[in-house]
Amino acid sequence: MSTGLDPITLEVIRNALPAVANEMAADLQRTSYNMMIYEIRDFCTALLAPDGRLVSQNVGGVSHFIADLGVIIEDGVAQHGLDGFKPGDVMITNHQRVAGQHLNNVVIYTPYFFEGELVCFPMVRAHWIDVSGVSTGYGGGARVADPWQEGLQLDQLKIYQAGELDTVLHKVLSDNIRYPEASLGDMRSQIAACKLAARRLDELYGKYGVATMTAAVEHIFDETEVKCRNWVEKLPDGVYEAESFLDDDGAGSGEIIPIHAKVTVNGRDMEIDLSGCSDERKAAINSRTYAGTRVAYKALTAPMEPVNEGSFRGLDVVIPEGNLMMARYPAPMSGWSLPIPCVVDTILAALSPAIPDQIPAAHQGIMGGGLAFFGTDPETGEPFVLQTSEGAGWGGRPFEDGESATKTVCQGDVRNGSMEGIELKTPVLFEERALRPDSAGAGRFRGGFGSIIKFRNLAEGRWNLAGSLRTECPPWGLWGGKPGQTAGKYLRLPGENEFKPVEVSRHLVQADSEALVLTSGGGGWGDPLERDPAMVRWDVIEELVSADNARGDYGVVLVGEESEVDEDATQALRAEMRAERGDSITPTIPIRSNLAAE
Numbered sequence: 122m123s124t125g126l127d128p129i130t131l132e133v134i135r136n137a138l139p140a141v142a143n144e145m146a147a148d149l150q151r152t153s154y155n156m157m158i159y160e161i162r163d164f165c166t167a168l169l170a171p172d173g174r175l176v177s178q179n180v181g182g183v184s185h186f187i188a189d190l191g192v193i194i195e196d197g198v199a200q201h202g203l204d205g206f207k208p209g210d211v212m213i214t215n216h217q218r219v220a221g222q223h224l225n226n227v228v229i230y231t232p233y234f235f236e237g238e239l240v241c242f243p244m245v246r247a248h249w250i251d252v253s254g255v256s257t258g259y260g261g262g263a264r265v266a267d268p269w270q271e272g273l274q275l276d277q278l279k280i281y282q283a284g285e286l287d288t289v290l291h292k293v294l295s296d297n298i299r300y301p302e303a304s305l306g307d308m309r310s311q312i313a314a315c316k317l318a319a320r321r322l323d324e325l326y327g328k329y330g331v332a333t334m335t336a337a338v339e340h341i342f343d344e345t346e347v348k349c350r351n352w353v354e355k356l357p358d359g360v361y362e363a364e365s366f367l368d369d370d371g372a373g374s375g376e377i378i379p380i381h382a383k384v385t386v387n388g389r390d391m392e393i394d395l396s397g398c399s400d401e402r403k404a405a406i407n408s409r410t411y412a413g414t415r416v417a418y419k420a421l422t423a424p425m426e427p428v429n430e431g432s433f434r435g436l437d438v439v440i441p442e443g444n445l446m447m448a449r450y451p452a453p454m455s456g457w458s459l460p461i462p463c464v465v466d467t468i469l470a471a472l473s474p475a476i477p478d479q480i481p482a483a484h485q486g487i488m489g490g491g492l493a494f495f496g497t498d499p500e501t502g503e504p505f506v507l508q509t510s511e512g513a514g515w516g517g518r519p520f521e522d523g524e525s526a527t528k529t530v531c532q533g534d535v536r537n538g539s540m541e542g543i544e545l546k547t548p549v550l551f552e553e554r555a556l557r558p559d560s561a562g563a564g565r566f567r568g569g570f571g572s573i574i575k576f577r578n579l580a581e582g583r584w585n586l587a588g589s590l591r592t593e594c595p596p597w598g599l600w601g602g603k604p605g606q607t608a609g610k611y612l613r614l615p616g617e618n619e620f621k622p623v624e625v626s627r628h629l630v631q632a633d634s635e636a637l638v639l640t641s642g643g644g645g646w647g648d649p650l651e652r653d654p655a656m657v658r659w660d661v662i663e664e665l666v667s668a669d670n671a672r673g674d675y676g677v678v679l680v681g682e683e684s685e686v687d688e689d690a691t692q693a694l695r696a697e698m699r700a701e702r703g704d705s706i707t708p709t710i711p712i713r714s715n716l717a718a719e
Contacts, residue, residue, distance in 0.1 A: 125333040126340065134329065134337040138177040139427045141321045142166045145245065145314040146179040152313055154306035155250040157508050160542060162534050164247035166314055168322075169194050169230075171203060171239050174430040176338055181534030185412035185461050186246055187419070187428055189220035193228055194242055200277045203239060206232035209284030211312055215252065216276040217268055218450035221409025222457045223260040224252045224272040227304075229280075229311035233319050235326040240334070243318035245311040249304045250506055253297045255455075255627060258493025258508050262587035262626040263371025265405040265455040273297055280308070300504060345431030349422040350389035353435060356475050360385050363471035364397070365463055367487070368593040371456060371624065372404035377593075378445070380460060382468040386475070391418065393468060394439040395446050406590070407448030408457035413464030414438045416531055420465070421472070421479075458488040459588055462529040466516075466596075473599055481523065482516030482568060482644030483596040485608065488529060488588065490537075490572070490640045492610070496582025498548050505582075507547040509538030511638055514561055514569030514605050516596060517646030523569035525556055526640070548580040557606070557639060558665050562595075563674035564602030564645020565652050570665055571606065571640040578634055583627045586610040586636060595641070602645030603674065611637040649675045650695045654686045 145166035153159045165182030169175055173191035196219045197212060215227045230244035254272035255261030265271045273294070280287055294308075295301040326334055360383060367378040381397025393414040401407045418436045419428060426432070440447040446464065448454065466483040473480040490511030498505050510532075515523035528535050540551045553575040562568040578584075587610070595604035611620035612628075613635045620637050657677040660666035661684050668684070671677045676695035678687040 125329065126336045130329065130333065131337050131340060134325070134334065135341055137325055138168060138338070139180065141318050142168055142177045142179040144321065145243065145318050146182065148317050149245060149247065149310050149314040152310040153247070154303040154310070155508075156538055156542060157248040157250060158307055158310070161508070161510060161536050161538055163510075164245065165190075165533070167244045168318065169242045169244055170338070171198065171242065173198075174342070176241065176429060178428050180427070183531075183535060184416050184533045185410070185458060185531035188411035188415045189222065190244055190246070191430075192220050193230065193244070197230070197277050206239060207283045208232070208234050209281060210279055211281035211315070212277060213275050213280045213308070214277045216274050217409065217454045219409075221407065221448055221450070221454045223256070223455045224254075224268065224274065225249050225256050225260055227252065227275070227308070229308060229315060231312070231315040231319070233322050235322070235331060238331060240326065240331060241322060243315040245314050247307055247311055249307055250508070251299045251304055253299070257299060257495050257627070258506055258585050259491050260455040261405070262585065263404045263406050263456040263459070264626060265453045267453050268451050271405075271453070271455045300506065342429060342431035342434070345423070345426065345429055346434040348426065349418070349432060350435040352422040353386060353391045354389045356386045356472070358386050358388065359475065361471040361475060363467050365467045365470070365486070365597075366594050367406070367460060367463065367590045369590055370402045370404035370406050371459070371587065371590055374404065378402070378406070378460070380463050380467050382464065382471050384468060384471045390435060390437065392437040392439060393418065395444060395464065396439055396441055398464070399445040401443055401445055401448035401452045403453075405453035405455035406445070406457070406459050407452045407454050408446055408461065409448050409450070409454070410446065410457070410461070411438050411440070412531065413446060413461045414468065416461070417465045417468040420530060421469075456588065458531065459590060460487070461531050462486050462488055463591065465530050470597070470599075477600065478519045480599065481518040482562065482564065482599045482602050482646045484515040484523065484569075484643045485513035485529060485571070485641040486594075486596050487591045487608070488531065490608070490638060491588060492636070492638060493585040494547065494549060494576070494578055494582050494636070496580060499580050500548070505547045507538070507543055507549050509543065510535060511537050511572050511574050511640055513571045513608065513640035514596070514643035516643040517562065517564045517566035517568050517598070517602055519646060520566070522566050523561070523643035525561070525569035526572045527569060548578065550577045550579060551575070552577055552635070556665060557642065559667055559670050560606040560642030561665070562598045562603045562605040562642060562645035563649035563652075563670070564598055565647030565649065567645050567652070568596065568598070568602070568605045568643025571608070571642045572638070574638040576636045578630065578632060578636070580632050581630070583629050584612065584636055585626050586612065586628070586638070587624050587626050589624065591641070596644040598644035599646050601648040603649060605642030605644050608641045609639045613637070650698060654688075654691055658684055658686050
């Protein structure tokens with residue numbers, strides 16, 4: 122009572138803090154310059170305490186950013202000291218030694234003072250279109266040799282000091298970015314979002330005071346932690362493990378890259394250990410993040426609850442220094458996000474024996490579908506950049522089919538670029554964007570379908586078509602479900618008859634070249650021979666499943682022009698298929714178990 126915190130006040134503050142982050146996101150989206158922010162939504166907005174604890178984050182913010190905001194504040198305070206921040210300061214940073222990501226993910230944050238006391242840091246992380254080097258679009262992919270080649274490294278710098286623009290730093294940025302209007306325009310949008318947060322915080326702190334606000338935040342953290350621990354407590358105690366892999370590191374090493382997760386449940390505590398993952402690589406698929414573990418834990422324990430520091434108090438994470446997921450600077454990190462969805466899927470797969478009625482089959486498993494095309498428009502003489510990130514299939518679930526053409530679990534509300542917007546702003550023609558037939562893994566509940574995206578570039582330019590590193594380890598099925606089809610990226614140059622698979626960055630092509638992107642289908646859940654034949658028939662009618670696969674995967678016999686189900690023939694075929702396989706359903710995930718030997 123001494124803090125003035127009563128149940129009604131607590132609920133107002135509980136809802137107000139996420140609302141501030143959500144309003145920051147809306148402001149950023151309305152005022153930003155590049156499609157990666159205003160349309161694709163590759164950003165997050167947040168409020169953080171002076172010690173780096175996460176107070177709130179916007180709903181739909183990029184999921185794999187949740188682990189890498191607090192460390193930014195901790196590092197900033199370590200460099201500048203709490204007394205080194207003044208009203209009107211604006212910090213800019215993207216350095217990989219702290220939160221290892223590609224350098225396009227630029228963080229802007231500001232100190233918020235109430236009555237002279239530093240109480241909060243509003244923060245925005247957003248994907249800039251370019252930060253020099255090979256960063257244009259999505260960066261240089263896995264073949265980037267080091268951070269200096271990738272782009273500008275900004276290490277806890279003040280772009281504004283006490284409200285005054287650092288004109289030297291601003292000129293350095295402007296002179297070294299290919300699209301300064303877009304990138305620096307996005308910076309101003311990030312600053313505006315932080316200033317909006319300061320106005321809303323003035324209202325909250327002015328109404329309730331620092332003591333009440335602090336007590337409410339601590340209470341919210343405690344309650345969130347209890348909710349998460351209560352869910353973990355329902356799991357059987359034990360040690361659960363699963364292993365998957367990437368085919369290659371993206372730089373042509375030809376080596377399998379193991380992804381291993383060990384989950385230990387002990388009462389209300391959970392530990393996720395990624396020590397068995399590959400060591401850091403010379404290729405740029407390294408990252409320095411707890412994102413994979415935190416995304417999995419949040420999805421399991423409280424997927425619909427607002428996220429804050431309490432969401433992860435019940436989780437211990439073990440990732441040794443020098444691991445693929447905890448790489449040491451200056452290990453290259455341009456393709457940092459590629460393995461993270463695979464890590465999440467592997468953690469969930471490890472727990473599938475403990476909670477089989479809650480764990481889905483694997484989704485696309487890699488941050489795929491991203492592509493960029495850039496150059497100079499010959500008609501206008503202006504530079505252009507096409508960026509989009511296409512969706513793929515999610516795994517079948519214990520109660521329904523997987524979603525189709527949807528972004529990964531690590532991407533929040535990230536969307537693909539609209540065809541109309543891309544064609545309006547770049548010399549590119551969409552020839553096809555559709556669901557990919559027969560890409561979904563068969564199951565009692567099938568996986569979601571991947572996508573087919575085909576472009577024709579109408580002007581000379583450079584394609585970034587990289588990131589297809591899961592062709593030998595497809596999105597696996599669970600409990601008898603079959604794997605989904607894997608992804609691929611292809612080019613066909615003028616005069617060529619066929620598309621050829623590629624893994625390229627900044628690849629120069631002439632006008633009238635075509636790019637083809639195929640994204641993965643999700644794995645199936647459960648025995649395909651138990652799927653309702655009427656659902657199989659509907660997929661065939663919709664031209665999403667071929668009649669041959671309806672028969673070969675599901676044992677469903679269709680006859681006539683209307684593709685009617687022949688019930689007797691279907692029952693007989695399914696009985697024959699069960700007899701041939703011995704009705705043996707393997708409950709484990711069908712991924713390699715002999716990685717060490719290979």
